[in-house]
Amino acid sequence: MTRELPKNFISKDYEGKLYSLWEEAGVFTPEVDKKKQPFTIILPLPNANDPMHIGHAMFVIQDILIRFHIMKGDPTLWLPGSDHAGMETQFVFEKQLAKEGKSRFDYDRETLFKMLAEFVEKNRLINKDQLKKLGFALDWSRYHYSMEPEIVEMVLETFRKLHADDLIYRGERVVHFCTKCGTSFSDLEVVYEDREDKLFYLDYGSVTIATTRPETIFADVAVAINPKNLKAKELLSQKAVVPLITKSILIIEDELVDPDFGTGALKITPGHDAVDFEVGTKHGLETLSVINRFGKMINVPEKYLGMKVLAARDAVVSDLKAGGKLVKEEPLRHSVGTCYRCGTVIEPMVFPQWFITTRPLADKAIETVRNGQTAIFPQKRFEKMYFDWMENIKDWNISRQVVWGPRIPAWYCLDCNDSIQVNFLNKNKEAISGLYKDLKDVHPFEEMKSGLQSLFASKESSYQLQDGACSHCRGKNVLQETDTFDTWFLSGQWPVSTLKSNPGDLEYFYPTSILDTLWDILFFWVGRMMMLGIYLTDKVPFKIVHLHARVVDKHGKKMSKSKGNVIDPLLMVNQYGADSLRLALVMGVGPASDVSLSDEKVRGMRNFTTKLWNIGRFIATSDHELGIPESLNDLTEDDEKIINSLNEQIKSVTAGNECFRFGQSSEDLYRFIWHEFADFYIESSKERIKAGDKVVFSVLNHVFSTCLKLLHPFMPFVTEALWQEMYSENGSLLIKEPWPSIKD
RNA sequence: GGGCGCUUAGCUCAGCGGCAGAGCAUUGCAUUCACAUUGCAGGGGUCACAGGUUCAAAUCCUGUAGCGCCCACCA
Numbered sequence: 172m173t174r175e176l177p178k179n180f181i182s183k184d185y186e187g188k189l190y191s192l193w194e195e196a197g198v199f200t201p202e203v204d205k206k207k208q209p210f211t212i213i214l215p216l217p218n219a220n221d222p223m224h225i226g227h228a229m230f231v232i233q234d235i236l237i238r239f240h241i242m243k244g245d246p247t248l249w250l251p252g253s254d255h256a257g258m259e260t261q262f263v264f265e266k267q268l269a270k271e272g273k274s275r276f277d278y279d280r281e282t283l284f285k286m287l288a289e290f291v292e293k294n295r296l297i298n299k300d301q302l303k304k305l306g307f308a309l310d311w312s313r314y315h316y317s318m319e320p321e322i323v324e325m326v327l328e329t330f331r332k333l334h335a336d337d338l339i340y341r342g343e344r345v346v347h348f349c350t351k352c353g354t355s356f357s358d359l360e361v362v363y364e365d366r367e368d369k370l371f372y373l374d375y376g377s378v379t380i381a382t383t384r385p386e387t388i389f390a391d392v393a394v395a396i397n398p399k400n401l402k403a404k405e406l407l408s409q410k411a412v413v414p415l416i417t418k419s420i421l422i423i424e425d426e427l428v429d430p431d432f433g434t435g436a437l438k439i440t441p442g443h444d445a446v447d448f449e450v451g452t453k454h455g456l457e458t459l460s461v462i463n464r465f466g467k468m469i470n471v472p473e474k475y476l477g478m479k480v481l482a483a484r485d486a487v488v489s490d491l492k493a494g495g496k497l498v499k500e501e502p503l504r505h506s507v508g509t510c511y512r513c514g515t516v517i518e519p520m521v522f523p524q525w526f527i528t529t530r531p532l533a534d535k536a537i538e539t540v541r542n543g544q545t546a547i548f549p550q551k552r553f554e555k556m557y558f559d560w561m562e563n564i565k566d567w568n569i570s571r572q573v574v575w576g577p578r579i580p581a582w583y584c585l586d587c588n589d590s591i592q593v594n595f596l597n598k599n600k601e602a603i604s605g606l607y608k609d610l611k612d613v614h615p616f617e618e619m620k621s622g623l624q625s626l627f628a629s630k631e632s633s634y635q636l637q638d639g640a641c642s643h644c645r646g647k648n649v650l651q652e653t654d655t656f657d658t659w660f661l662s663g664q665w666p667v668s669t670l671k672s673n674p675g676d677l678e679y680f681y682p683t684s685i686l687d688t689l690w691d692i693l694f695f696w697v698g699r700m701m702m703l704g705i706y707l708t709d710k711v712p713f714k715i716v717h718l719h720a721r722v723v724d725k726h727g728k729k730m731s732k733s734k735g736n737v738i739d740p741l742l743m744v745n746q747y748g749a750d751s752l753r754l755a756l757v758m759g760v761g762p763a764s765d766v767s768l769s770d771e772k773v774r775g776m777r778n779f780t781t782k783l784w785n786i787g788r789f790i791a792t793s794d795h796e797l798g799i800p801e802s803l804n805d806l807t808e809d810d811e812k813i814i815n816s817l818n819e820q821i822k823s824v825t826a827g828n829e830c831f832r833f834g835q836s837s838e839d840l841y842r843f844i845w846h847e848f849a850d851f852y853i854e855s856s857k858e859r860i861k862a863g864d865k866v867v868f869s870v871l872n873h874v875f876s877t878c879l880k881l882l883h884p885f886m887p888f889v890t891e892a893l894w895q896e897m898y899s900e901n902g903s904l905l906i907k908e909p910w911p912s913i914k915d
Numbered sequence: 916g917g918g919c920g921c922u923u924a925g926c927u928c929a930g931c932g933g934c935a936g937a938g939c940a941u942u943g944c945a946u947u948c949a950c951a952u953u954g955c956a957g958g959g960g961u962c963a964c965a966g967g968u969u970c971a972a973a974u975c976c977u978g979u980a981g982c983g984c985c986c987a988c989c990a
Binding site for chain 1: 920929950955990
């Protein structure tokens with residue numbers, strides 16, 4: 172059979188069709204064979220509301236591994252999904268609401284939740300098509316969405332299990348709070364930025380203190396000095412006086428105070444600073460709050476009441492100045508915590524949140540990496556990061572004051588806890604806020620429940636883990652916690668919950684083989700999966716963590732919308748084909764170093780695609796009996812040489828794929844195919860073809876068909892297209908061909 | 916403050932004990948021939964710097980500088 176191939180490979184004409192061909196043949200859905208060792212990867216689930224960006228294209232590493240293992244004959248599963256991404260999604264949604272002149276406060280939480288669910292539903296499947304465009308061999312029959320009832324139920328079950336094991340508690344601690352987003356965060360979500368601020372020296376009577384936050388002086392409960400500060404020892408018997416309110420406070424000793432900073436005396440404000448809270452707790456001091464969840468002043472002299480923090484700071488400073496209490500001010504460069512999402516300065520505040528006791532979970536997560544049950548790659552660089560984080564981990568605040576996400580399954584009886592603050596929209600859609608005991612005579616319970624926005628329950632509030640009448644007083648006035656789970660609490664269970672939802676999968680495919688992701692979510696996600704995966708199953712969630720490179724622009728700079736240097740993967744796919752983009756992201760890239768991507772680079776890879784196509788075209792048009800030879804005989808020296816070189820490729824590509832050296836193996840293949848096979852062997856074959864040599868065809872077909880197999884994981888479309896044109900028998904697929912081995 | 920990484924051709928980067936490499940860019944020539952999305956040939960490098968180990972160092976060790984990243988309770 173001889174075929175006339177078109178001059179170029181028009182990727183758009185083939186990609187969609189080929190993907191359907193694979194899907195219809197079911198090659199992405201593994202056959203469970205208990206005698207074989209499966210190969211499993213869980214896809215890092217993209218956010219459901221996020222269109223694809225270039226980072227997602229790096230999943231190509233996983234696709235290479237997946238296709239390689241499919242061809243090796245392993246039962247191979249790559250499980251896709253999308254994440255509801257609680258905070259992220261709500262942020263995007265609220266921006267949209269703002270455009271319509273609305274805000275989250277205009278709705279009760281149930282309505283808001285429904286709106287969010289609909290919003291996500293519209294976008295959720297977009298990235299499914301996008302992932303297909305890149306050729307990813309995902310098993311769509313096992314696709315999961317993080318807000319599926321079944322998945323959510325497992326997450327709630329985990330919460331109950333942790334609770335039963337005494338690993339969940341409600342703690343009243345300093346939490347990182349964003350007054351704009353209206354929610355607290357875990358330590359990881361705070362982004363520290365260097366800022367230029369002012370350091371104010373204030374006269375506290377017997378002592379002068381230095382602070383950047385004069386507006387919080389109303390919440391001061393002591394002044395602390397370092398015990399080594401001998402000069403200040405005599406102060407201990409005296410009192411300090413908070414200016415403006417002339418409040419007398421204790422002077423105490425604590426080694427957390429840096430004797431060299433400012434005056435060596437630190438004002439202690441447990442309500443609005445984490446260190447101060449620690450000092451306060453140690454010394455049994457009171458915690459006062461002067462800033463509320465909206466970033467406005469409370470519990471302060473009337474003139475400052477209701478002011479925003481920065482306005483209050485200015486007012487307080489000018490009053491201090493007027494009162495002669497401002498000793499001096501100087502500029503200070505220091506780092507300030509900001510909200511990773513909106514950039515607002517994080518307000519440390521004290522109120523109760525749900526925490527996980529992480530120490531026992533982290534200890535196991537450390538142990539399993541130490542004893543090699545999970546290996547981190549590249550080891551040298553990231554294992555240390557992992558251990559450092561796990562060793563210093565603090566309890567994990569898993570509650571978010573965000574609507575979009577699974578609600579924490581705890582219920583409060585309002586009659587048993589009548590000091591709970593209830594925030595709701597009344598019948599007339601007016602916002603009502605107050606303590607239950609003060610409101611219950613005016614507003615019926617049903618009104619509160621149906622218009623509910625949020626609850627603030629004190630640390631002492633009693634709760635139960637199921638809905639229904641109060642187990643204590645049998646009362647029916649029971650409301651569920653309005654906080655939702657940190658998204659990472661849910662995605663931290665993803666390997667377990669997704670596999671568990673298909674009978675038999677957890678037993679067979681877990682622990683998964685490899686988890687591949689960018690290093691930026693090593694702690695957010697990988698660390699949490701390790702802790703929760705081990706907790707739930709007693710087994711590690713994956714045997715290898717592979718951290719891949721970040722995509723940067725052609726000058727090595729991080730891509731960002733504001734810099735205008737982002738590359739849209741789908742545009743690249745349209746213009747040059749998915750294979751070209753894939754190869755550009757992989758070829759010549761060292762392990763976990765940045766990938767510098769540019770239009771030129773993708774175009775270069777497109778040229779290689781064309782080259783490959785034309786090699787096929789040359790062979791197909793020259794050889795009238797196209798086919799893969801069963802054996803190779805009567806070989807010339809050149810034939811032997813190219814076959815030996817091919818065998819080297821088989822060895823090195825196979826080895827390279829096993830140990831994640833894709834940059835090397837793809838580069839070797841590129842060089843071999845273009846500069847050895849095409850430039851040298853094919854050129855010299857032309858004479859032999861003219862002379863009627865048949866042996867040369869057997870070698871051409873042998874080498875080329877083997878190259879297609881070796882190249883398939885990297886460039887699935889063009890290789891499958893060529894296979895279909897040239898070697899497929901009765902529609903057989905390249906991806907179902909066995910991986911090449913060396914025949915002697 | 917602690918830790919990590921990087922520095923190799925004009926650009927982006929591989930290589931990580933044994934003659935300094937690739938892609939892009941660049942220079943010259945060729946080409947109705949599978950492919951101009953091509954071929955052949957060429958120019959271009961004290962492998963950041965300073966020491967050390969070694970028969971042999973871009974590669975291993977120590978230090979210095981510049982850049983980048985991560986962690987941390989800099990009020």
